[in-house]
Amino acid sequence: MDWQGQKLAEQIMQIMLLVFAVIALVAGYVLGSFQMMMIIYAGGVTLTALITVPNWPFFNCHPLNWLDPNEAEKHPKPQVAVSSKKKGTKK
Amino acid sequence: MHSFGYRLNGLLTFSVTILAIMCAIASLSDNLNTPSPSAEIQVMNINWFQKQPQGNDEVSLTMNISADLQTLFTWNTKQLFIFVAAEYETPKNSLNQVSLWDAIIPAKEHAKFWIHTSNKYRFVDQGNNLRGKEFNLTLHWHVMPKTGKMFADKIVLTGYSFPEEYR
Numbered sequence: 438m439d440w441q442g443q444k445l446a447e448q449i450m451q452i453m454l455l456v457f458a459v460i461a462l463v464a465g466y467v468l469g470s471f472q473m474m475m476i477i478y479a480g481g482v483t484l485t486a487l488i489t490v491p492n493w494p495f496f497n498c499h500p501l502n503w504l505d506p507n508e509a510e511k512h513p514k515p516q517v518a519v520s521s522k523k524k525g526t527k528k
Numbered sequence: 529m530h531s532f533g534y535r536l537n538g539l540l541t542f543s544v545t546i547l548a549i550m551c552a553i554a555s556l557s558d559n560l561n562t563p564s565p566s567a568e569i570q571v572m573n574i575n576w577f578q579k580q581p582q583g584n585d586e587v588s589l590t591m592n593i594s595a596d597l598q599t600l601f602t603w604n605t606k607q608l609f610i611f612v613a614a615e616y617e618t619p620k621n622s623l624n625q626v627s628l629w630d631a632i633i634p635a636k637e638h639a640k641f642w643i644h645t646s647n648k649y650r651f652v653d654q655g656n657n658l659r660g661k662e663f664n665l666t667l668h669w670h671v672m673p674k675t676g677k678m679f680a681d682k683i684v685l686t687g688y689s690f691p692e693e694y695r
Contacts, residue, residue: 443530450539458546462553469603471554471674478550482543490535 442496450489457481554604555676561602567595567667567683569612575646577658577694585658587651587690593629593667594642600671601636608633609670615684616663618655626651628665662689 438446457478465474575588593612600608611630618624628647633639668682 446535447538450535451542454539454543454546458550462550465554466557466603471603474550474554478547482539485543486536486539490532490539492532 438492438496439498439500441499446489446496450485453485453488454482457485551675555673558602558604558671558673558676558679561599563599565595565597565600565669565683567593567597567685569593569665569667569685571665571688572644574691574695577691579656579694580652583656585653585656587658588646589628589651590644590646591629591665592642592644595640595667597633597639597669598636600669601639602671602673604673604675606672606674607635608639609672611668613666613668614651614663614688615666616658616661618653618657618661620655620657624654625666626653658690659694660690660692662687664688 458481461474461478461481464477465471570592571589572592573590575590577585577587580586591612595610597608597610609630609632612628614624614626614628616624627649628651629645630648631643633641664684664686665688666682666684669680671679
């Protein structure tokens with residue numbers, strides 16, 4: 438994932454879990470069944486896990502463009518300044 | 529969110545925390561319930577009423593217990609524990625409570641019942657104070673939840689008394 442994708446995944450995860458929790462509570466109370474609440478919530482957790490945890494392509498819409506290795510060699514890293522006694526910097 | 533394991537761990541811990549909050553809310557919802565239970569106990573017969581060798585009175589009685597406790601059940605109730613206790617006063621103790629019978633009611637359908645039974649547990653006094661004594665029979669119940677707070681209450685039925693003489 439890229440950075441935007443990570444943020445999106447975290448937000449989706451939190452919102453989905455909260456929504457499923459509220460749905461499960463209301464359904465359980467109205468139906469008078471504790472078991473229904475647990476089933477709905479467990480299903481919600483599984484669905485959220487399937488959507489937010491694996492590295493889906495839609496989380497990678499803003500990919501970072503790392504520099505190509507061949508290109509990197511042409512632009513050497515800056516060297517720390519050395520004393521006058523030592524030889525000059527390597528190219 | 530930086531790796532599969534990181535996201536999975538975050539999801540699992542958040543979901544369990546939310547589950548704990550849901551259970552707390554479920555327990556709080558029990559307070560919305562206004563129960564209206566009713567019960568009646570008839571002492572059909574005093575089977576025997578003796579003084580034990582140690583000097584304590586013992587009595588065996590047969591009761592007809594009928595009750596409607598269906599309104600105590602909520603969606604968050606696992607079972608109902610009920611027991612019948614005899615309460616009376618003696619010179620030695622200001623309150624004596626002797627448990628005579630108990631039962632577990634696992635579901636709402638079984639909460640409206642009647643039962644004809646002798647006392648499940650022996651009724652022995654501390655001393656020999658029971659002749660002619662008036663006593664109350666109380667039906668206590670404990671509403672045991674699936675999650676959260678347990679409620680307990682009782683109905684007091686008065687007007688019972690022992691015979692004047694042993695038999």
